[in-house]
Amino acid sequence: MDKGDDILDKTWDILDQWEDKRPPRRLKHSIMKRVRPEKKYYLPFHLSPVYSMLIILVLVIMGVSYLKFDSTKEYNQHVPDTRMASREDSVEITSPDIIAKLEIIENIDMLKVLDQLENIDHLSITPEDDQSSIILVRGSV
Amino acid sequence: MSFDDPDVQLMLKVKEGDDKAFEKIVKKYQKAIYNFAFRLLTNEADAEEITQEVFLRVFKSSLHYEPKAKLNTWLFTIAKNLCLNRIRDNKFSMSFSINNDKMNYEIPDTKLNPITSLESKDLREAIREAIVKLPLTLRVPVILCKYHGMTYAEAGEILGCSENAIKLRIMRSKEILSKFLKDFL
Numbered sequence: 001m002d003k004g005d006d007i008l009d010k011t012w013d014i015l016d017q018w019e020d021k022r023p024p025r026r027l028k029h030s031i032m033k034r035v036r037p038e039k040k041y042y043l044p045f046h047l048s049p050v051y052s053m054l055i056i057l058v059l060v061i062m063g064v065s066y067l068k069f070d071s072t073k074e075y076n077q078h079v080p081d082t083r084m085a086s087r088e089d090s091v092e093i094t095s096p097d098i099i100a101k102l103e104i105i106e107n108i109d110m111l112k113v114l115d116q117l118e119n120i121d122h123l124s125i126t127p128e129d130d131q132s133s134i135i136l137v138r139g140s141v
Numbered sequence: 142m143s144f145d146d147p148d149v150q151l152m153l154k155v156k157e158g159d160d161k162a163f164e165k166i167v168k169k170y171q172k173a174i175y176n177f178a179f180r181l182l183t184n185e186a187d188a189e190e191i192t193q194e195v196f197l198r199v200f201k202s203s204l205h206y207e208p209k210a211k212l213n214t215w216l217f218t219i220a221k222n223l224c225l226n227r228i229r230d231n232k233f234s235m236s237f238s239i240n241n242d243k244m245n246y247e248i249p250d251t252k253l254n255p256i257t258s259l260e261s262k263d264l265r266e267a268i269r270e271a272i273v274k275l276p277l278t279l280r281v282p283v284i285l286c287k288y289h290g291m292t293y294a295e296a297g298e299i300l301g302c303s304e305n306a307i308k309l310r311i312m313r314s315k316e317i318l319s320k321f322l323k324d325f326l
Contacts, residue, residue, distance in 0.1 A: 008312075010326050011319040015287050018268040023175035027189060031167050031196045032160075038200060039158075 148212035155203040163203075166212070167196055173289060174220050180284045181224040183273055191227065195220045210298070217289070218299045221281060228277070264325050271321035279314040282307050 143149065154162035174195050179188035198219055272280060285296040286307070293307040300307070319326065 007319050007326060008315040011315050011322055012287065014264070014322060014325060015268055015272070015283075015318070017264050018180075018272070018288075019265075020172065020176045020288070021179055021185075023172055023192065024185075024189060027171055027175065027192060028164070028167050030189075031171070031193050032164065034193055034197050035163065035200045038197070039160075 144208060146208070146211075149208040152203060152206050152208065152212060155200070156206050163200060166199070170213070170216055171196070174216055177217060177220050177284060177289060178224055180272065180288060181221075181280065182227060183269065187227060191220060191223050194223055211295075214295055214298055217285065217291075221299055225277065267322060267325060271318050274321065275314055275317060279310050279317070282310045283314045283318075286311060 144153075148166070151162045151166050155166065171192060175188050175192045178191040178195075179185065182188055182191070195216060199216065272283060275283065281300060282296050285291040285299060286293065291299070293304040293311070296307045297304045
């Protein structure tokens, strides 16, 4: 080891003379005091899957109970209607009433088309009697 | 990082909300962090404040703690960052005041021969002044390796550089310090 290295080593060793300082007694207390307000927001986040599962479960239960309530309400509203309908069914209806209630096609174009169809004269209309006679002839054979 | 490490065990307890575990960590490391900050900043009030801030940050981060690095290394990394920020802020505020208020601040005379200025002071004070005179890139590795028993690799991890870079910085620091402390050797 040469002289230069020896000086460097001595320098390094002499640095030990600057000893550690004792931290103030209040330091730990101050740290804990500063940490305390943070604890208010401290939630064990490693349990977050459990929290989320619980939230989902509660939401599902609420949803199911709401749907159940809704369907019951709907059923209760429909019950009087059906009763009324059954009462109406029991009323005697005459054929003129039925005819009067039938929906009449009032489409003018439709009526025009029907008229045109009636007035077509160049179509050969085979009389029903001829058809029946043919069938009869075949049957006899 | 091994889960058997006592520091890891303590941190996992802190993560679960164990106050006592956090108190144990504070008790174990407060002196080291305080002295690290004091040696870097040479101001007791600042060192105290930085120490508080380091542990507060550790507590806040404990929620997401994963045992990846040694607690020791993690604490010193936070402390180093906070100290460097403080030094930067102090320099900025000082230059800002000088430029704006035209006030006379006592700025250390860099031209003054350090050896002659140290002659009349005792060894401890001389060492303190010599270390403070080192540039930050050398000062931090010296403090970590000399006063906190860190290996070059650990210091490199804290400073974000290689083991060899730390080795070279320590060598350079020794050379500079030997000049500053020539009278005491």
